[in-house]
Amino acid sequence: MEFNEFRKFAHELVDWMADYMENVRDYPVKSQINPGEILNQLPNSAPSQGESFEKIFEDFQKIIMPGITHWQNPNFLAYVPANSSPPSVLAEMLTATLGVQCMMWQTSPSATELEERVLDWLKSMLGLPSEWSGVIQDTASTATLCAILTAREKLTNFEINKKGFDTNKFAVYCSTQTHSSIEKDVKIAGIGSDNLRLISVDDKFAMLSDELEKKIQKDIDRNIIPLCVVATIGTTSSTAIDPLCEIGKICAKHGIWLHVDAAYAGTALILPEMRWMIDGIEYADSFVFNPHKWMFTNFDCSAYYVKDEMALVRTFEITPEYLKMVVEKPVKDYRNWGIQLGRRFRALKLWFVIRTYGVEGLKQMISNHIKIAKNLTEKIHESEDFEIMAPVVLNLICFRYHPKKIKDDPQLNDLNQQLIEKLNKTGKLFLSHTSLNGKYVLRLQTGQTFVTKEDIDRAWELIKKTVLDLT
Ligand SMILES: *Cc1c(COP(=O)(O)O)cnc(C)c1O
Secondary structure (H helix, E strand, O other), rough: OHHHHHHHHHHHHHHHHHHHHHHHHOOOOOOOOOOOOOOOOOOOOOOOOOOOOOHHHHHHHHHHHOOOOOOOOOEOOOOOOOOOOOOHHHHHHHHHHOOOOOOOOOOOOHHHHHHHHHHEEEEEHOOOOOOOOOEEEEEEEHHHHHHHHHHHHOOOOOOOOHOOOOOOOEEEEEEOOOOHHHHHHHHHHOOHHEEEEOOOOOOOOOOOOHHHHHHHHHHHHOOOOEEEEEEEEEEOOOOOOHHHHHHHHHHHHOEEEEEEEEOOOHHHHOHHHHHHOOHHHHHOOOOOOOOHHHOOOOOEEEEEEEEOOOHHHHHOOOHHHHHHOOOOOOOOHHHHOOOOOOOOOOOOHHHHHHHHHHHHHHHHHHHHHHHHHHOOOOOHHOOEEEEOOOOOOOOOOEEEOOOOOOOOOHHHHHHHHHHHHHHHHOOOOOOOEEEEOOOEEEEEEEOOOOOHHHHHHHHHHHHHHHHOOOO
């Protein structure tokens, strides 16, 4: 492709992108494609001769777009948001154009130094301890894996990195509501999922610290070493908040690494009135939250903080001859701060986003999302035939349809499953579900970048209308 062609197509694409962002509400939120439908439209082998951009873009619209679920549609109410925003997209255009590899300082000093600065900004925006060090990871799954590995190495004086496992003698603790990535990380770290202790929760789905303490003591009595506790601030099912202070005291008493998973809810800490969620943060050894969820920074961008920078770096550091370099001052080589060697220039989009909206602008957007959720929560409370199933702390509502005449849970589960299928088929919104105490529960989050109260009012009207057709 010649540069003059690139210029022409790029201008066309930017127009397409702006149109898409402006009109994304009109797209069916959830793709209605059947498995294999896209695959079957794609040739079995790569073209031997180059094709025109016009043809490629035409196929993008014809073949690819129907198989897209529109996460940036404000009626995307499922899972957790994976927000993008105009400044974030602009930064990604530059990132792709520069195409730099940010594995170490000299491979792009700006990338390293901007990452350090922006993560310091975020740290103070969220009210995290000022002495912590931050690094961007691809995902929270990876960040938590780094936490468990660093905990393992620090405890064993970096022995397992060198000699491998002898016999496993560690345990990791989290609540029954913890994200599935913790179990995956425990498997990868060689701890073994049998040694992941799931602690029961209270009626708000928060970890019971008494039970944590009991399970820890039981392991100690059996010569199993408690390695790490993962406390969740904002569980995936219902945004429950584990009692960090109580958990922290237990960890401090036994010398256990405390990792805080705030992947989704962490963004809300920019609101001082939400900082109660991290009372006890001073006990934590590591903390992760994803700007790529609720902070308007498109996937991927996960902010990971540690108290002991040296332990992290010692866990991952490795320097073959071809990566050795001589610099006058000590610099940060982020390749030693995690699993990846090659790293994307992710700090740029965070910088664009934070500067475009400003801290005050971000606070307003986040508190507006919470307000929209509170508003719908009241309506659900007032309605006869629906019920709220977990405390609404932030912008996620867990609820279900429950007509008075039906008492039996299996029947209600069935009914709510029918409801969600019907709703998602309309293409007008997209909800997901979870299970709380064995009950099938609908999840609705109001965290998309441009979601408005009107969008959610319309969603509520559609939900109320749709239940009339259920059998
Ligand atoms: C989303 C989420 C994760 C996983 O995040 P990834 O960045 O996709 O790995 C982990 N924990 C919690 C609480 C989450 O909400």
